[in-house]
Amino acid sequence: MTVTVIGIDGAELPAGAAEVLGSARLVVGSRRHLDAHAPQQARSLDLAQWSQALGALTSLAGEETGVVLVDGDPGFFGVLRELRERGVRCAVTPAAPNVARLMARLGRPWDSVPVAAASEDDLPRVLNLCRARPAVLVLSGPGAGPARLASGLTGWRRTLVVGEDLGGEGEKITTATPEEAAQRSWRPDAVVLCAAEPKEVGARGWLAGGEVLPPANGWALSEDEFSHRDGEVTPAEVRAVALADLAARPGALIWDVGAGSGSVAVECA
Template sequence: MSVTVLGVDGTTRPSAASARALSRATLAVGAARHLESVVLPTGCRRLELGPLAPALAELRAHDGHAVVLASGDPGFFGILRALRASGIRPAVVPALSSVQRAFAAIGRSWDDAVVVSAHGRELGPALNLCRARSTVAVLTAPGAGPAEIGAGLAGWRRTLVVAEDLGGRDESISTVTPDEASLRTWREPNVVLCLRDTESVAPRGWLAGGEPWPPADGWALAESEFHHRDGMITKSEVRAVVLAHLAPRPGRLVWDLGAGSGSVGVECARMGAAVVAVERDPAQCVRVVANAGAHGVDVRVEEGAVADVVPHLPDPDCVFVGGGGAAAVELAAASTARRVVVALAALDRVAEARDVLVRSGFAVDGVQLSAARTVELPGGGLRLAATNPVLVLAGVR
């Protein structure tokens, strides 16, 4: 048994290696459109790909030379992983991937792009990356396509480029807003490019997909790294503990309720999470926008009372409550979040907040944080200056 996996892109002529593999084939496996796109030898048996397990069994049992036809690059979110996992070690002749072709169609470099797959997976993590990052390519599937992505991006400033039937007879490229995408019916297959800015191009970096997480200059940044009002900011020592309990990461959505200057939300965005900051003070909302811009991240800011805003937000994975009172804790506990972290300066609110979380099914830990920082004395020595103590409640559902 020998197997060659051939990438098919619908436009380029088969390479010499592809032609040689096809000429020897006694079994060809692939989607109907791929089987129709190649010339097979007389007597070659065709197996249209449906459920994967029967096809893998046929390939393992086949005595001759088999070819497996796949879209684009079979090693890029393709069938190659499943073949190798089943014990088949094929030769591979790739073609252009759909992501390469989509970016080429709009004439844009894509080494800054994050590529995610919603094919056979939950759409939520892919959506959250689209909400967090400036350049994302999404490999779609029925029920997790341009319309669903567009609906999920309501409230975020994005442009979607939808590439339909790449390499096929009905290939088309559409540039639309998320709202426009949500209202249309799209041909399969397609790939979606989600862009924060269609014109600007990120500076050339050293790592495909942009800078890695966690950020290179650390986290729990000094208060001086943020615009804030009269010291009204979550202190860096508290932020360090809060971030540890929230566990923000790419693919997750964080609510920052009672965001103030937005230091926690900005730090979560620096860790790769999508973030919605809710704050009722217009001046503080401006500070959140300024702080997010200063650190090169995207934080969606919603101005208004927590109780008015939260019912209209997409479901979170984790919530930080820095303000908003008891109502904010109630709404956080009632959400889909698996993790809720509450920072409290007033002791009389601790028991109530903890009770709300426990009643909602959270296991709750609490810690009082009281830091003393070194301060230089006029004579050159050091003394310790205490910061105000804060109690952090961390709930895990």
């Protein structure tokens, strides 16, 4: 049993995909991909019914083959992880992920921009990330589409760039404030760039997704980096221990109650 996972960039199949589809016993994909590419002799299952489709794929036996058709790169927040976790042997043909397509349309590098896959459960920490970082790419998920994301960012100085049907016939890129985006309807598979300054290219770095480590000089700035009254700033050594214990990280929300000079809150930010 072999399953081939094919990423589709736009409407066209990648080279060699038609031959693989021609011998497939089972084809899984979105309705538009099935209508466009699934052969008549193969059983077809909609990707929206993923639990049923995953069961059917893992039930293939012997020399039977299956194909999964998806947008973009199957290994980037895609179906490949679940297939591998179920012990399915996979061959993969990737395409450009939608986040790469959106940033390419904008002509903006994105190696310094973190990418978050949103779901209803993960939305609070995705919102925290969007509030804290100058630019974040968000892959929409169930219960966490652009309108829900925008509602949580209302009042923040952010601009949303929403890409819909990227690479497809209905491709559309819209720039809106959170207040505007919260009132609109969007495709459920939209990709969103949430940015303080959408035209900025970001800092040059060496680590994809931006620096999330302590600065080169370590945690805890010296006391004279803060404006404060004598004796009202937490000493650097105490702040270093507090920061290590708090473990501030992307997506976390930290309250500093009784903040005094605010030095611990500043360091967390």
